[in-house]
Amino acid sequence: MLQPIIEMQDLSRRFGDFIAVDSINMSIPPGEVFGLLGRNGAGKTTVIKMLATLLEPSSGHAKVGGFDVVQNAARVRRIIGYVPQALSADGDLTGYENLSIFAKLYDIPRAERKVRIRDALAFMSLSAVSRNLVKTYSGGMIRRLEIAQSTLHHPRVLFLDEPTVGLDPVARISVWEQLEKLQAQFGSAIFLTTHYLEEAERLCNRVAIMNRGKITAIGTPAELSASVGPNANFEEAFEYYTQDETSMRGAYDETSQTRLASHRLG
Template sequence: MTGPATRSDPPAVRCTGLRQAFGDTVAVDGLDLEVHRGEVFGLLGPNGAGKTTTIRSITTLLPAPPGTVTVLGRDVARQKTQVRRLIGYVPQQLSADGTLTGRENVMLFARLYDVPRRARKDQVEGVLEAMDLVEAADRPVKTYSGGMVRRLELAQALVSAPQLLVLDEPTVGLDPVARDGVWERIARTRAETGMTVLVTTHAMQEADEHCERIALMHRGRIRALGTPAELKGAIGEGRDGGAATLDDVFRHHTGDTLTEDKGGIRDVRAARRTAGRLG
């Protein structure tokens, strides 16, 4: 378990003037962002806002200029290997192999994350137990329910005892019971380890319930930042004249017409494929 953060500790994530472009398309436009150690931080926004590009920059999957992104004080450009050892990542697309058993999947990730051989068995068993997957561990993953698959992917990400867990749409396609189960296990792990969680989601209620702070992205920039209560309070009334919700905050900063900002056909296919397999 990591000790409590102090003021002198670097933040879990810091982006300074991050810019990512693909040809003439600017996906992230001078992003400044800081995620505190130990918090659950939500990154919200419409498709095409730059969330996934930001996540991929933080997790070293996209190259970032030196000095623009740090994870727990390590520069993702200069200290890529060190950063990867500190991170657990659950992408939106499925990362588990359906032909392998749950235990085999988690063991594979333990090897990929360089978990010491002498510790692998215990750590694999520990995360399977934490995710309530011990009884199903020796079954092929293709027999798992959607909630079980997501819990398995959490086990894969947690087997290296990361200090930062990055979740990209972790509950897409799940029913409310399975979704609650995923978040209960994330909360339990955080309580035991002090782990920081960075999550993207389109589920406003989920963000309101579980995120301590939220950044709302639109067109590659941060448009609003604060606690859910602060963001809702800043816009006053909701559309129905009552108290504002995060849906109202979302509409206020991004507008009701988002056609031009929606992701491309690959994003749609990937989201539908993931939801279909989890459902």
């Protein structure tokens, strides 16, 4: 049995009295594309930042590639790539220059840098614009460049926080296609957060759904849909596993008020 590439044991993170991530237990095998879904504020970004060594857990443990994210943070950083929600490419540099900086940061040997950069640009279909300033790129091109930056060193795990947020549908599909090619060629595990259910259905082998810091369901999109009902779709499964007592009361109250108003109006 293969050792998990990512392991979480009672992983938690608090900000003062607020519990952002509440005792998560999950394991992800090598080569899997795994999605973490949830509404705004569910705790997705906090999880990915802990796994990428950007935030220390308040309690519990996590390992990436067998290395503890706190005790062996430097070792973890050497085997991962990370693409945050925020812009990470420098618009005043060319695409090639951005990749050159990252090649140095990743300690890629000088003799290999030009080839790695050339191959990454070609792989992400950016060769033709590699000498253009990044501020002239479209949103989809910038995202592909950021993925190229994070994979120059051929990481064992690639973390993507909302990889296609804000992109138009055509650009989003282009990023999906590049990620599928990347995973097929290098076999890296991909751990992504997303708000787009169709993105999770297309890219992910399995997904976990988060609600208020807890994992409420985990499985393939098809399994989660089936768990809700024989004819349920993935959107209905997501709604089911992200509801809570507050939202249910809100829906009840809203329905009640609507019906009362309709009754008064005849």
